Amino acid sequence: MRLQLETATSAAAKELTRRLRSSNTNRLLGFTVEAAEPGRAVLAMRVRELHRQIHGVVHGGIIATLADTAAALGVYMALPRGTPMATVELKINYLEPLVHGVVFAEGRMLRKGRTFAVAECDVRDHDGRLAAKALMTFAIRPSGIPPLKVSRKGTSRKGQARRKGR
Numbered sequence: 001m002r003l004q005l006e007t008a009t010s011a012a013a014k015e016l017t018r019r020l021r022s023s024n025t026n027r028l029l030g031f032t033v034e035a036a037e038p039g040r041a042v043l044a045m046r047v048r049e050l051h052r053q054i055h056g057v058v059h060g061g062i063i064a065t066l067a068d069t070a071a072a073l074g075v076y077m078a079l080p081r082g083t084p085m086a087t088v089e090l091k092i093n094y095l096e097p098l099v100h101g102v103v104f105a106e107g108r109m110l111r112k113g114r115t116f117a118v119a120e121c122d123v124r125d126h127d128g129r130l131a132a133k134a135l136m137t138f139a140i141r142p143s144g145i146p147p148l149k150v151s152r153k154g155t156s157r158k159g160q161a162r163r164k165g166r
Contacts, residue, residue: 013037020032041071043070044103045105052099067092069105071107074108078109085138089136095132095133098125101126102126115141
């Protein structure tokens, strides 16, 4: 059973698709945007061998990443474009194993404040069965606060200076 979804044709959904294509994580895991609107995003992932752990089911970390990404995109859609945000808490319950087919994750924002947002995500198998339920908290960086200075290698400039003996 396929979920009833709107097609991802809005300008915002196209932006999310473009952003996902530039993500290293997405390139590895293969998430696609199925639907997007402010406060809600639906992602899909076709189960591949690289998603499975040693017992032949999709690894819990992959499912958590899918849920986190869907919820984050739903929250991102409700923020002014370009607002930085990051996951600060994630709790997930695994209810059914995922083995094959296409997996869907529907992230929904529950509440947004000035500096935090709370969202949930349902992860369903190709038959529509609820396989996992997640709850996330995201920190929102208010506009006007300058971003952290980070080098391309992912370490702060201060940390680089310390290692060079400065």
